[in-house]
Amino acid sequence: MNESLKADVVIAGGGAAGFFAAVTCAEANPLLRVVLLEKSPELLAKVTISGGGRCNVTHACFDPDALCSFYPRGSRELRGPFHKWQPRDTVAWFEIRGVPIKAESDGRMFPVSNKSTDITGALISEAKRLGVNIWTSCGLKTVRNQEGGGFRLVLSNGSELTCEKLMLATGGNQNSSGFDLAASLGHTIVDPVPSLFTFHVDDPRIAGLPGISVPDAVVSVPGTKLKQTGPLLITHWGLSGPAVLKLSAWGGRILCDLDYTFPLQINWVGGQTTGQVTEALRNFRKQQGARTVTGPSPFGLVSRLWGSLCGAAGIEPEVNWATLTAGQLDALPRELCEGEYRVTGKSLFKEEFVTCGGVKLKEVDFRTLESKVCPGLYFGGELLDIDGVTGGFNLQAAWTTGRLAGLAMADETKEATPGRAAG
């Protein structure tokens, strides 16, 4: 690679956001020299492993305002962008390029083939077709403003590159050099911490029950406003499932401040109150007096979980409904509705994990993703202080911000920069 090369647009980060920006920009203005820098040897590495290798590419939520509600951070800022590029557009983009997309019953969308490589393949062929210069194993090391506009970049291989527009799409990894690069150009970085994780809980009530799930639980953290509903899954090390993952996303920063050690209240019965449950249990006692309490659960709970919760309320397996004591009738609804469990740590959710934190959103113009601090600098993807809950929302944010930044960089650079071509 030659020294002091020139490009019109340089995009640092060959992930979802950077790639989408590069192909959008190159398509919108074919005269531009667009260079995509990727520090690792592999392009789109996260997209390849996303969704367990199936790539949960977006979510079947086609109302931009409703879509925003799935983002603990960034919901306000993404409203305008989602009106310009939303899941329907993402689906159409891939389908036109020969990758049909399907929705699953929970709204998650995947390529029909269930192969993430169809998604990465479409992006890579499109970039090649449009003449994007892709430099792998070539990271952006430092950047400084040039007098009169544009940027001078130093790359990890020692060469220098100048450009008119620069986009940082280096991801949300806590150790990402992208945060330092953005800070060096005047941006504030909101401290990155994990979002989307599962909970470590060592408690006899759920020990030995991995794999059991409850379709409609409510989990909350006493002393905070954190509360989520949805399926709850018992794992070998504690708790997971959509209710926990949503709680971890919305509570990313609070739970970090608590050092991932906090009490968790679980309602196993769809949010029914202790009063409603007590009433239901009394009726059950009248109708089923001769049957053992640890038989079928009146609330449809899996028998091993039901038995364990009955045990926690002091009810022996052979006790029948008619002989339940007042104390047991008092303890069981509390166990079912407001049992407290101690969370002692977290594990990354293998299917998808993201960070909250990143470039401060107030410093970015969300019509174009251009910096308000440093003209000519653009952002996209997880480097921003944006994150969604699990379900395809994080990739959608990357497609949308990448798209808008790509268009803006293409529009504003009216013609190619004279000088030596890059790449």
Ligand SMILES: Cc1cc2nc3c(=O)[nH]c(=O)nc-3n(C[C@H](O)[C@H](O)[C@H](O)COP(=O)(O)OP(=O)(O)OC[C@H]3O[C@@H](n4cnc5c(N)ncnc54)[C@H](O)[C@@H]3O)c2cc1C
């Ligand atoms: C295991 C896993 C599974 C996931 N599954 C899903 C899913 O199914 N659906 C979903 O919506 N989300 C999923 N996510 C989240 C989603 O993948 C990310 O939110 C999304 O990929 C972020 O895209 P990005 O382009 O911002 O960053 P990244 O994909 O992280 O890309 C950033 C790129 O920049 C490169 N880079 C960093 N620094 C430099 C530098 N200085 N110079 C040049 N290059 C640099 C990095 O090597 C990287 O390739 C998953 C995440 C993980 C970890």
